[in-house]
Amino acid sequence: MESSLRVVAITNCPAGIAHTYMVAEALEQKARQLGHTIRVETQGSSGVENRLSDAEIAAADYVILATGRGISNDDRQRFVGKKVYEIPISQALKNIDTIFPHLATQALTFTADNSVRLGKQEVVQGSVMSHLMAGVSAALPFVIGGGILVAIANMLVQMGLPYTDMAKGAPSFTWVVESIGYLGFTFMIPIMGAYIASSIADKPAFAPAFLVCYLANDKGLLGTQSGAGFLGAVVLGLAVGYFVLWFRKVRLGKALQPLLGSMLIPFVTLLLFGVLTYYLVGPFMSDVMSGLLHILNTIPPSMKLGAAFLVGAMLAFDMGGPINKTAWFFCFSLLEKQIYDWYAIVGVVALMPPMAAGIATYLAPKLFTAQEKSAASSAIVVGATVATEPAIPYALAAPLPMITANTLSGGITGMLVIAFGIKRLAPGLGIFDPLIGLMSPVGSFYLVLAVGLALNISLIILLKGFWLKRKTATQQENEHGHRTA
Template sequence: MEAPLKLVAITNCPAGIAHTYMVAEALEQKARSLGHVIKVETQGANGVENRLLDSEIAAADYVILAIGRGLNEEDRARFAGKKVYELPISQALKNINQIFEQLPTHSKLFAADSGVRLGNQEVRQGSVMSHLMAGVSAALPFVIGGGILVAIANMLVQFGLPYQDMSKGAPSFSWIIESIGYLGFKFMIPIMGAYIAWSISDKPAFAPAFIVCYLANDKGLLGTQSGAGFLGAVVLGLAIGYFVRYFRKVKLGKALQPLLGSMLIPFITLFVFGVLTYYVVGPFMASIMDGLLHFLNTIPPSMKLGAAFLVGAMLAFDMGGPINKTAWFFCFSLLEKHIYDWYAIVGVVALMPPMAAGIATFIAPKLFTQQEKDAAGSAIVVGATVATEPAIPYALAAPLPMITANTLSGGITGMLVIAFGIQRLAPGLGVFDPLIGLMSPVIPFYAVLAAGLALNITLIIVLKGAWLKHSARKLAAKQDVAHEI
């Protein structure tokens, strides 16, 4: 394409952390190199940034959508009538050149209600996983804020401040801070269930799901030893969401129809699922959670280490992909039950692939391209704050050695985390977690991280070196054959 184009784009990913901004930067750099004008709106963890104006969309020749969690109805309406090139954000980095080459041939006219998708997304809009990620995204601020407050309270006590609850008179400041923090853990479950239901069928489902999920985790009301936990939030959030979706299709006539969403749906949904939860769903889910907690608390050490290897390997395998998120979700879901050692595996292993790749480029620069060397500093810094995605370009360049190195070192490091009794209270700031009280004990954390990084770097250098030599020999053999012919 010779003439410069006016382009607009949106990037988003399920977590809203690394992929969202990495792809936005890549699109901007490539567009500038081709002489095009582009503006990219990012829909990440910080909310919508660099929002596209209606006038900019109207003037654009093409719209690029690199998305991992779909678009809402408002966004689809914004691009109605535009030529849209849509692809999964997981494919954007490795196909950045093809995106611009294929704009004329692969773009499709976008209708507001078309929901057109080109290819399979990691988290497809309208899928069950997209609804679950909506719930997780809503719950994260609760557990992050609450976890940091609990950590601060523990630090204050360690510094010598008194810890006294209300039963002994006026409560101490450390107790107040800790109690506020634990409210975050308490409400993250009903918030998650409410946003899962809201993602499926909008506002009418929100209040019933919140109240019912709160009920399912109130041991006093249910008379159970444990609440339904994250599992209950998932089941009830999905059930209420789909129930309300079909309920909204009921036609009641002009007089009663306005009352459907504001009164009838919340009342009937809350009544039906409230009763079901009290008598059936709540106790049943609570018994399942009791069984899971009992298993985790009584699992033999050898089995626990084996499970830790599996979790660590899954976290490192696809660097923010579906396997990584499955392991992350399992570990994260245990925080509400005050089980912190499994989430500590996330806090260590998620740091390693990007940091190890970046450090390895400085130790063995001959194994990496100039582009990989230029990205090394960013990979180390971003990776240190628990965003695994910066390791993806390194893995794409040499999949077999890089993924093997990451997976093996991640599994072994997961075992070390459990063996040393490391715990993590909540999501935080990666390598700085011990300094703000979210990760403990401090010295074992840094020792295990250093050991894991050393192993990961060593495996990268050894395996990638062997892989490059093997590739060079194969290329030389092909050239010899071609020369003989």
């Protein structure tokens, strides 16, 4: 083995208190004794500390994983292609003398098995948007599960089953199912705030953010007309997260440091932000949400259609980019307030760019390359289940006509969704949403989707045909100019 090695390591244990830090210190001491350099990332009760950078991992000769609860798939992905030595943390201390000598013979090269990221990273890691999307990702299962249960309850009532709440005696089965479903909508807000904060500052921020976000949405406790909603979860999640991130930098010495994340940070943060939420943040954000809801409920029809055009156009413009995410976030945030028509725009417009591109490829094959033709069927099928990625290659190949067609048709379809009174309870399965009760009215959904697709396809064929003719004419002019020169 080489005389001097560059090593990186991760230590964690189930409790995240004693062994995590003891093994980290032991590895550092042993590395110094042997003349090696080492950086140890601890995943303890205070969350991730001394996080390894990509550059440090890339430069390392070996990776040591001394763990008691394993590492996440995201962490495994960081070490793909590296020589990794794994040891249970319970064995690390008593075998500390043998770890470094065994690196050359027992370290194995990590592969991408079970750790491949799905899709591309569309937001910068560590940015505010990445923290918001972490919160949204955590909230999605709550609203999906809850929305489907509410839809099932409504379908059962329409089929003739009785609906009786607790105020009228023994509750009916439909009421029980609906009530369980609405729990998903209730807890999606504190879960979102907790995961926003946790994305910023790890585990110590989770509990305080969850509790203050729940408080901010409890109208009974606050005595307000409305809860703080998604806006409150965003504000409180970010505030708690960055406060805890600063708090974690406090140094208390080896004896007390493990207590910082498990006791002091949750206690101080909950006390501070709990009081602030009760007296200031909760009532203020409640007033803001009440004002927003009042505007949405009293907006004149003409202005509402204009806003729907804007939302639809934004959703279709960059297919998962920041403009799309802004519009999606606005529509999704209203579900908790039981406002379902804006999210219906997402349910229709998100289907259109990939489906329209795929169908247009079959209707006007001369306008598309062989590669685009081979991907057409996949674009249609995947697009029908609300995944916009298949539309991106078509837009990159001809940005001006494709994005223009998508944006215009998306905006007009957004207006049609509002005009036809379509509602969507929760994220689902795209074109199958009406069949499982998540989108209604059923006929209006399929009619508006058909009209939107027809418009989108027509604009793609028209605009791309014109764009290709202009492109060909320009190339011929350039070639003619070169010959005459």
